[in-house]
Amino acid sequence: MTRATIPAKAYTDPGPVRAIPDADTLNLPLAGRFACVADGAWVDADETVALPTRPDALPLHAPLAGAVHLADDVLVLTPTGAESSPPAPARPADTIEFLALLRDMGVAGLGGAGFPTHLKLRPGLDMLIVNAVECEPGVSADQAVLESRIDELIAALDRLVDLIGPAETVIAVDGHNARAKDLLASRAGAFRLADAPAAHPAGSERQLVAALTGNPLAPGERPAARRIALINLSTLAAIADAFDGRPMSHRVVTVHGDACSDPGNFRIAFGTPIAHIANVLGGDDVTAIRTGGSLTGSLAAPGAVVGPGTLAVELLRHTPAREAVPCIRCGVCAPVCPEQLNPQRLLESLPSPNGDTTDSRNPGLDACLLCGACTAVCPSAIPLNDLFRAGRAALRAERAANAAADRARERFERHAARDRARAARRAERLRSRRQKADAKALIAAAKGRRT
Incomplete structure (x- = not known):
């Protein structure tokens, strides 16, 4: 059965990459x-x-x-505000030196997860996928990086391919993004272009692997199990910086929203308070800030700062919340789920307010992509994505606590076993001493009788 879909977004002109005051x-x-x-x-x-x-x-x-x-x-x-000396370019001679360079330069995934890139890339890959798809409405950070650094990106990709030698290299782009396709098609390189699925979440690694290989990942299966690695386009830009001797300490962030006075894409230092961005580009009209995109993002916590996973900052005049009503079991959410989950059942499996979990073994929360498709179509305005994110965090915390308890019990049992063994050895030594003492006493008694 063909599932219902949320259409992929249209091309958005990203404009130039700019800076904001530190x-x-x-x-x-x-x-x-x-x-x-x-x-x-x-x-x-x-x-x-x-x-x-x-x-x-x-x-x-x-x-x-x-x-x-x-x-x-x-x-x-x-x-x-002090100036620093220009970095020295790095020239890794082989795969080991290259992966060490990525580690030392702190290169992590900039697509949201922030996983260390040197742990993803390895020799003998069957496929390397550069994910140039941005499926979040209003977010164009990757597109801005592509348009401003296209030649650097292709040069870095060529060096990357030479160093790790994947059997095939693919750059995945949104099929609706003619600008990106034209830019990449005009450059020669050791890659082929491929269109991403024409529906949200077009840039999900599971959807990309299924579309590019024709073989979907099994639940819980990682691309690495298929000798496939995916890196985000902005991560490729960070690799280009590493080749130039620059560690990863900034990223391009899309700043937009109805309270943003000057929307666009900005290169922003890690550790920059989100509130600073709001003060510079929003002003007094900002009453709420969402990070990560309107579909998959969440309201920024007080004290939040820019990090590798900060794709976008949305400055809002009003808190984006409709009054939620109980689930009406209409089933509209299920057909749009790219993982063919049932969000209604996932909602019922979430931890209850008193902390009890209906079914902590339900694998659905782990399989959920947190893409926000179900939230977008829910007629009851239930914030499903936020609830699933919180539920998954609670479930993983519960598992971590259970694992810690299991480890503590195993340590206790090992200690108890050692104590029992030590006590048994002590008892054996005492028994042996008593036996020797008794034997000596018997010998002495026998000698006394003979005399």
Whole structure:
């Protein structure tokens, strides 16, 4: 059965990539890292200021020159406006040096997940997919990067292909985006162009793999299991920067919305408070801020900052909320789900307000793409995407707590087993001593009787 779809968006002219004034302070989260500079130290732009404590974390670099201060799990940088010396280009000779370069430069996915790129790319790939699809309405950051850096991107892709040697390289574009297709078709490179599915979420990795290979991923299956790697177009731009010796410390962000005085695409430093963007480009009319796109995004939390996953910032005059009413079980949401899930049943499986989970083993929350298609068509105005995001976070927290409890129980059982073994050995030693003492006493008694 052919599923209902939300049409892919039309081309949006991104305009030039511009800059905004730097914030007075940049707040750089240290999640999974430890500061490697002293509190109060002065650092140069691009200097490494934090190192990873986990295999899936990356080094953190100062986006701007300035003074750094440690505040709990955040490194606060106060820019000074000082100029830094130009970086030295990197020339990795082989795959190992290239992947080490990406790791050291902190290159992560800029499509939303922020996964370390050096863990995705590896020799022997059957397919490398560059995802140049933007399915969020109003978001054009990738398109702006493409139009402003097309030659750099193709050169970086050619070097990337030479270093890791995928069997096939594909750049996926929205079939409606004639501008992107024309730009890429006019450049020679070691890639082929392919149209993405003509429906939201056109840029989802699962939809792209299914469209480009003709073989959908199984539930829970990762592209890596098929020797397929996907990188976002802006991530390719970060790889180009790494070749030039520049670590990943900025990204292009689409700023728009009915309260935005000057919408467009801006290169913004990581750690920039979202509130600073609102002050510069919104003013007094801003009453709500949404990050990540109108379909898949969410309202920005107080203190939120720009990071690798900040695709867009939408400045709004009014909080985007209709009054939700209970689910009427109309079934409109199910046909638009790209993963063929039933959002109504997912809603019923969410943790209840008292913390109980109806079915914590329901795999649907893990399979959900959080694409927002169900939310867009719900006549009851139920914020399904937000509820599923929160439900999945709660479910994963529950699993993590259960796993921690299991590990604690295993540690206790190991300790208890060691204590039992130690007690058994002690008892055996005591028994052996008693036996020896008894034997000596018997021998002494026997000698006494003979005398």
